[in-house]
Amino acid sequence: MTIKTVMVIGAGQMGSGIAQVCAQAGYNVFLHDMNEAAIEKGLANIEKLLTRAVEKERITHDEKENTLSKLTKSTQLQDAKTCDLVIEAVVENMDVKTKVFQQLDEITPKHAILASNTSSLPITEIAAVTDRPDQVIGMHFMNPVPVMKLVEIIRGLQTSDETYEAIESMTNNINKTPVEVNDFPGFVSNRILMPMINEAIYTVYEGVASPEDVDTVMKLGMNHPMGPLTLADFIGLDTCLYIMEVLYEGFGDSKYRPCPLLRKYVKAGWLGKKSGRGFYEYN
Numbered sequence: 001m002t003i004k005t006v007m008v009i010g011a012g013q014m015g016s017g018i019a020q021v022c023a024q025a026g027y028n029v030f031l032h033d034m035n036e037a038a039i040e041k042g043l044a045n046i047e048k049l050l051t052r053a054v055e056k057e058r059i060t061h062d063e064k065e066n067t068l069s070k071l072t073k074s075t076q077l078q079d080a081k082t083c084d085l086v087i088e089a090v091v092e093n094m095d096v097k098t099k100v101f102q103q104l105d106e107i108t109p110k111h112a113i114l115a116s117n118t119s120s121l122p123i124t125e126i127a128a129v130t131d132r133p134d135q136v137i138g139m140h141f142m143n144p145v146p147v148m149k150l151v152e153i154i155r156g157l158q159t160s161d162e163t164y165e166a167i168e169s170m171t172n173n174i175n176k177t178p179v180e181v182n183d184f185p186g187f188v189s190n191r192i193l194m195p196m197i198n199e200a201i202y203t204v205y206e207g208v209a210s211p212e213d214v215d216t217v218m219k220l221g222m223n224h225p226m227g228p229l230t231l232a233d234f235i236g237l238d239t240c241l242y243i244m245e246v247l248y249e250g251f252g253d254s255k256y257r258p259c260p261l262l263r264k265y266v267k268a269g270w271l272g273k274k275s276g277r278g279f280y281e282y283n
């Protein structure tokens with residue numbers, strides 16, 4: 001199948017990045033959010049990143065304008081009726097995601113593929129609320145989307161080969177590297193990354209070291225580009241907690257128990273960079 005028009009749902013840090021890379025590759029993109037201010041913020045961020053790319057002579061002024069012209073603000077989910085692909089990037093919550101997928105199943109054309117950028121939730125369960133489980137797939141981008149090369153592609157139990165191939169090909173078109181994984185809690189990326197972040201939080205919780213020192217150990221000792229607590233703040237502490245809960249419930253193993261300090265911060269509204277405070281403070 002040919003994908004020409006894409007809707008990205010959720011204009012947060014992931015959705016705006018996904019919309020940007022799709023538009024840069026020439027797809028027509030609707031950027032949809034239930035919160036209009038989030039769309040404005042997402043589009044303003046895309047424009048800022050494109051302006052910077054022009055200044056650095058990575059793209060031309062015309063390429064920037066062309067990308068911006070491919071992006072359309074959408075406040076009505078009904079805009080999905082002309083889309084060949086929808087990539088959902090709303091909050092990491094099964095109830096919210098399944099409601100969105102039920103609506104999309106009604107609105108989108110029969111041929112459309114419905115993808116989720118979920119970090120950890122089962123694709124098979126999301127697919128089961130639609131009448132087209134063979135056309136539902138996980139398309140897990142990494143943050144920050146314009147920079148990171150990976151897209152983990154998750155096959156639900158009923159995802160068809162045709163759907164997989166269309167998404168694999170689209171991933172190559174947007175200049176990312178696809179990796180195929182099966183539907184298991186946390187897939188590959190977050191099954192490995194998130195327990196490390198959770199363990200870093202435990203080391204702070206147990207008074208082993210300060211957040212700064214934990215991050216320095218991992219940056220200078222292991223050559224990680226960001227320390228795990230800086231990365232947790234960057235991802236969003238709410239998202240980290242949701243992922244740990246999915247791992248804990250999905251595997252039933254105490255090694256995935258979310259650190260109480262993570263829970264406490266999320267309850268306090270300390271969600272990391274996006275809320276201005278997490279393990280660090282941001283202006």
Ligand code: CAA
Nearest residue numbers: 049056119141142143144146147148189190225226231235
């Ligand atoms: N959005 C877009 N571009 C960004 C960006 C952002 N938020 N942050 C940095 N960049 C760009 C910068 O503009 C810069 O590009 P230019 O060369 O054009 O200037 C480039 O990235 C490098 O940035 P910096 O020199 O400022 O900083 P850096 O060298 O430290 O790199 C980084 C920044 C790429 C984010 C790097 O710190 C890094 O790789 N961090 C780890 C990121 C990571 O692990 N991501 C995965 C998170 S887990 C996930 O996504 C899955 C999940 O489900 C939770």
Ligand code: NAD
Nearest residue numbers: 010012013014033034035038089090091092118119143235
């Ligand atoms: P975010 O909080 O930055 O953005 C979420 C956006 O979704 C918000 O703008 C919100 O208004 C919107 N939204 C919520 N419910 C909606 C609905 N029903 N309809 C339309 N819009 C709705 O979150 P994010 O960090 O961009 O994460 C989004 C998804 O991407 C999550 O599933 C997350 O697990 C996944 N993800 C996150 C990262 C990361 O590093 N943050 C990496 C990979 C995947």
